Amino acid sequence: MKVKKIVIIEDEKPNSDRLKRLLIELRPDIEILAILDSVKGAINWFSQHLAPDLVMMDVRLADGISFEIFNQVKIECPVVFTTAYDEYAVKAFKYNSIDYLLKPIEKDELELALNKFESQMLRPSIENLLQYIQPKEYRTRFLLPYRDSYKTVLIHEVAFFYSELNITYAKLYTGEKEVIPQTLENLELQLNPKEFFRTNRKYIVHLNAIQKVHNYFNGKLKIDLKNNPQEEVLISREKKPLFKTWMDY
Numbered sequence: 001m002k003v004k005k006i007v008i009i010e011d012e013k014p015n016s017d018r019l020k021r022l023l024i025e026l027r028p029d030i031e032i033l034a035i036l037d038s039v040k041g042a043i044n045w046f047s048q049h050l051a052p053d054l055v056m057m058d059v060r061l062a063d064g065i066s067f068e069i070f071n072q073v074k075i076e077c078p079v080v081f082t083t084a085y086d087e088y089a090v091k092a093f094k095y096n097s098i099d100y101l102l103k104p105i106e107k108d109e110l111e112l113a114l115n116k117f118e119s120q121m122l123r124p125s126i127e128n129l130l131q132y133i134q135p136k137e138y139r140t141r142f143l144l145p146y147r148d149s150y151k152t153v154l155i156h157e158v159a160f161f162y163s164e165l166n167i168t169y170a171k172l173y174t175g176e177k178e179v180i181p182q183t184l185e186n187l188e189l190q191l192n193p194k195e196f197f198r199t200n201r202k203y204i205v206h207l208n209a210i211q212k213v214h215n216y217f218n219g220k221l222k223i224d225l226k227n228n229p230q231e232e233v234l235i236s237r238e239k240k241p242l243f244k245t246w247m248d249y
Contacts, residue, residue, distance in 0.1 A: 003117055005052040006030060007045070009069075010082070011037040011062045015103065019056060019082070022110050039064040043072045051077040054117055059083040059092065070095050078120070080113045139190040142170070144178055153178055155195075159209035160225060160233075161187055163202050173209070175227060197246050199223065203233050213247070 006023060010016035016035050023030050033052050036042045039061050046069070057066050057079050065088075069075065081092040084103040092100050098120060099113040142153045158170045161184060168180045168187065180187065188198050198204050205223065212224040219237035235243045 002029070003027060003053045003114055004029065004031060005033050005054075007033050007052045007055045008035045009037075009042050009055065009057040009061070009066060010035065011058060011060075013037075015058070015082075019105060019110075022105065022107050023056075026107070026111055026114060038062055039066060039068050042066070042069045046073040046075055051075060053077060053121075054114075055079045057081050059085065059088045067091065067095060078117055080117070138192040139187075142178070142180060144180075155191070158206060159228065160203055160205040160231075161196075162204075162231075171228065173227065193246075197243060199233050199235050199239070199243070203231075205233060207247075210247075 078098045079096045080099045211226045214222040216222040221235035223233040
């Protein structure tokens with residue numbers, strides 16, 4: 001994001017004129033919204049206007065230290081402090097500061113400060129983009145209480161999950177079952193949809209646990225599960241096309 005709108009807070013006109021000239025040289029499209037020369041003037045301006053992209057702020061103003069502005073109004077945009085003194089540097093970084101430039105301000109130092117602002121504004125956009133292009137991570141294991149300790153159950157050990165009397169169980173390929181302290185609704189969001197399918201309100205089955213699929217009454221499907229012939233797992237007529245697509249993927 002390029003910096004577009006700036007407010008300058010500087011009580012010495014030669015300094016504000018020079019800063020304005022340097023900013024326009026470095027960013028010809030920049031808009032200087034205001035040049036303010038006092039703490040009082042800055043408080044009044046920020047009370048009545050939306051925040052700019054960036055503020056260039058002198059520390060010492062004619063009527064006080066510019067840090068007082070932050071005690072009176074909320075300034076949410078980044079700030080580059082400018083001063084002839086380095087004694088305020090540490091305190092400046094408590095107030096939205098992204099840089100601290102000593103006067104006389106050199107053009108190359110100002111350029112670096114603007115670049116820093118623009119790179120920081122770009123970073124959230126990149127992070128937002130990465131969350132869409134990075135593969136989603138799915139649950140790989142459960143840590144479950146076991147007597148007076150804990151044990152791990154790996155996802156690939158689970159043939160299916162089912163709910164009974166408001167308790168969720170994981171049925172393992174070994175025939176064992178484990179209590180899972182989550183609802184099927186929550187589990188469904190954590191499991192890889194290429195491997196697990198929510199067949200109905202009671203079951204989530206693993207692809208490799210399906211032994212055979214039968215046509216059933218009223219357009220439904222019936223699933224036979226490996227090592228669990230007693231389980232009657234039905235697919236509704238509405239879910240049937242989605243299930244067949246999942247199986248054929």
